[in-house]
Each structure stands twice: as structure tokens, then as C-alpha cells.
Amino acid sequence: MTRQQVLDVYFMEARAKLIDIAAFLDRLDRAPGEPDFRLRAFIKALHELQGEGPNRAEKVLLSLSDPTTEPLAKATVKGATGAWRK
Amino acid sequence: MRYIEPHGHMVSRTTDDYTAMAMAGCQAVCEPAFWAGFDRSSVDGFYDYFCQLTEHEPARAAKFGIPHYTWLCINPKESEDTKLAEEVINIIPKFLDKPTVLGIGEIGLNKNSRNELRIFEKHVDLAAKHDQLILIHTPHLEDKLKGTRLIVDALKSDKRIKPERVIIDHVEEHTIKLVLDSGFWAGMTLYPDSKCTSARAIDMIDIYGGERLWMNSACDWGVSVPLAVPRTALEMKKRGHSAEFIDKMIYQNPLKFLSQSPRFKLG
Ligand SMILES: [Zn+2]
Numbered sequence: 024m025t026r027q028q029v030l031d032v033y034f035m036e037a038r039a040k041l042i043d044i045a046a047f048l049d050r051l052d053r054a055p056g057e058p059d060f061r062l063r064a065f066i067k068a069l070h071e072l073q074g075e076g077p078n079r080a081e082k083v084l085l086s087l088s089d090p091t092t093e094p095l096a097k098a099t100v101k102g103a104t105g106a107w108r109k
Numbered sequence: 110m111r112y113i114e115p116h117g118h119m120v121s122r123t124t125d126d127y128t129a130m131a132m133a134g135c136q137a138v139c140e141p142a143f144w145a146g147f148d149r150s151s152v153d154g155f156y157d158y159f160c161q162l163t164e165h166e167p168a169r170a171a172k173f174g175i176p177h178y179t180w181l182c183i184n185p186k187e188s189e190d191t192k193l194a195e196e197v198i199n200i201i202p203k204f205l206d207k208p209t210v211l212g213i214g215e216i217g218l219n220k221n222s223r224n225e226l227r228i229f230e231k232h233v234d235l236a237a238k239h240d241q242l243i244l245i246h247t248p249h250l251e252d253k254l255k256g257t258r259l260i261v262d263a264l265k266s267d268k269r270i271k272p273e274r275v276i277i278d279h280v281e282e283h284t285i286k287l288v289l290d291s292g293f294w295a296g297m298t299l300y301p302d303s304k305c306t307s308a309r310a311i312d313m314i315d316i317y318g319g320e321r322l323w324m325n326s327a328c329d330w331g332v333s334v335p336l337a338v339p340r341t342a343l344e345m346k347k348r349g350h351s352a353e354f355i356d357k358m359i360y361q362n363p364l365k366f367l368s369q370s371p372r373f374k375l376g
Binding site for chain 2: 028036078080081085087091094095098100103
């Protein structure tokens with residue numbers, strides 16, 4: 024696909040997702056209380072979008088990942104939160 | 110269109126799903142053993158589940174003209190209890206001679222704990238001893254990168270394991286290169302909110318080429334789309350991929366990997 028074709032196929036979808044992210048951040052601002060580690064991780068990952076390509080998706084995923092290498096002593100929960108808590 | 114669904118938890122799906130998959134051209138569905146959404150309380154629960162996977166579900170799928178195959182294991186979400194996990198691993202050989210069993214899976218890691226890793230290695234040992242194919246689940250979200258690294262290291266250190274007989278599933282942009290460069294097959298799971306969208310899966314196909322790569326819906330009891338593979342095929346068409354290449358990605362590639370088991374036969 025040419026860049027023009029990529030825009031034709033995906034621009035509206037990406038535009039909608041972009042506005043959704045903006046509205047999500049506004050919603051967080053309006054809400055009372057303190058945010059947890061996920062917001063900080065989200066904002067940090069957002070910065071990857073402004074960097075140079077071509078691997079922005081990979082950089083966002085890496086930014087949200089547990090970078091450690093040693094196995095955990097014990098699994099105390101089953102679920103994942105989507106962002107790494109230091 | 111013809112396609113293979115190489116990863117679907119059909120015991121959690123409806124007859125309407127089977128009908129839709131058959132109408133979309135599904136030629137076979139493969140069902141890895143999975144966590145039920147709650148912990149099973151004993152080895153007997155797994156015995157019953159393995160009977161369901163090897164006897165009842167193939168019969169249900171056959172009513173819709175779809176051959177059903179399966180993989181057996183205890184899921185990493187239940188591996189923290191190593192005593193139960195070892196009991197379950199001990200009953201798996203009883204089922205390995207069933208005509209629709211393809212191998213050991215989906216094994217792997219969930220929270221990347223020591224016990225999970227120990228049980229993963231026991232499953233790999235079982236597969237090696239019985240010359241079985243292996244299907245691997247990589248952890249969710251922030252745990253995926255670390256888990257994929259631990260899994261690849263463990264597999265590489267077992268010299269009996271041939272990478273071309275192992276598929277490492279649920280890869281994303283940050284794990285696909287490690288998996289493919291290590292000689293394994295890679296699976297991309299098409300989920301609405303996590304793992305991989307159709308667009309991103311096709312991006313990875315564009316970047317890494319179409320070798321040793323398959324796509325699946327991993328449809329189960331959670332939010333998932335049983336027709337995700339044919340939907341992605343439509344998106345590939347929209348992006349200008351040829352009918353031959355689409356067929357390779359959704360039919361020929363899974364056929365190539367799965368045919369390493371003499372049991373996997375179509376038509
Ligand atoms: Zn699965």
C-alpha cells in the first residue's frame with residue numbers, strides 16, 4: 024500500500040482512537056482521587072508516539088513491560104494490569 | 110475462502126459459533142487445554158476435561174462438518190500448585206494415543222514464577238519423551254516480554270527440542286523477532302482489546318514475511334471473536350494481498366505446522 028492508501032484505509036480509525044485517548048485523559052483529570060501507577064506508565068508510553076519510527080508499537084509495548092529477568096518467587100495473583108508496577 | 114482455526118477453546122463456544130465458522134470456510138479447529146476461568150479442585154476435574162476434549166468436543170464439531178483436534182496440559186494459571194500440576198501431568202500419557210491429540214499445550218507461563226517455570230519444564234520433558242508437538246502460551250500484557258524470554262531460554266537449553274516443532278503463541282511486536290530468530294513458529298492472537306488487532310497482525314506479516322507464522326482467534330469464554338481469522342483475511346484483501354498469499358497465511362501455514370503430527374489430516 025502507498026502512504027495515501029494507508030491513510031485511506033486507516034485514518035478515520037486512528038483518528039477515533041486518538042480522540043478516545045484524549046477524552047480518557049480528560050476523564051481522568053475530572054475524576055477525584057489519586058491515580059495509580061498505570062497513569063504514569065500510560066503517559067510515559069505516550070511519549071513513544073512522538074519519537075521516530077519505524078517501531079513505535081514495539082517501543083510502546085516495551086515501555087509497558089516488566090523489564091526484569093529473574094522468575095518471581097511465587098505467583099500471588101493470576102491477572103495482569105497492562106503496565107509494570109516497579 | 111478456506112482457513113484453519115489453530116487455537117479455539119470451543120468447549121466455551123456455542124453451536125451458532127460452529128455454524129458461523131463452518132460457513133466462513135473453517136476446515137479444522139484445534140483446541141488447546143485451557144484454564145476454565147476458575148481453578149479446578151482436583152486431578153479428576155482434569156480427567157473429565159481431557160475426556161471432553163478428546164471425545165465429546167470432536168463429536169460436537171463433527172455435527173458442523175469441522176474436524177476437531179486438541180492439545181493437552183495443565184494451564185500455567187494453575188501451575189503454582191505444583192502437587193496438583195504434577196498429578197495432572199501424570200495422567201496426560203493415558204490420553205496421548207487418542208486419535209485427535211496433536212501434542213502438549215497450551216503450556217507456558219502466566220506470572221513468570223519459579224513454580225510455573227518448573228511445571229513448564231516438566232511439560233516440555235513430557236513432550237520430548239513422547240515426541241509430541243508443543244504449543245506455548247506466552248503471558249499477558251506487561252508479563253509477556255519477560256515470560257517469552259524465559260520460555261525461549263528454557264526451550265533452547267533442552268537439546269531434545271526441535272524449534273520447528275514448537276509454536277509460541279500470542280506474540281506481539283516486542284516478542285515476535287525473538288521467537289522467529291530462535292527458529293520457532295509464532296502465533297498471533299486476534300483479540301479486540303489485548304494481544305493483537307487484525308491491522309497489527311498484518312503489519313507483522315508485512316514486516317517479517319509469511320514464514321513460520323499463523324493467526325488464531327483463541328476464542329474462549331472471555332471477550333473474543335470466533336471469526337477473527339476470516340475477518341483478518343478480508344482485511345488482508347483490502348490491503349492488497351493476493352488470494353494465494355492469504356491462503357498461505359490462514360490455511361497452508363497452519364497445515365504445514367500441524368501436519369508434523371501424523372494425526373492431523375484434512376478431507
Ligand atoms: Zn488459548
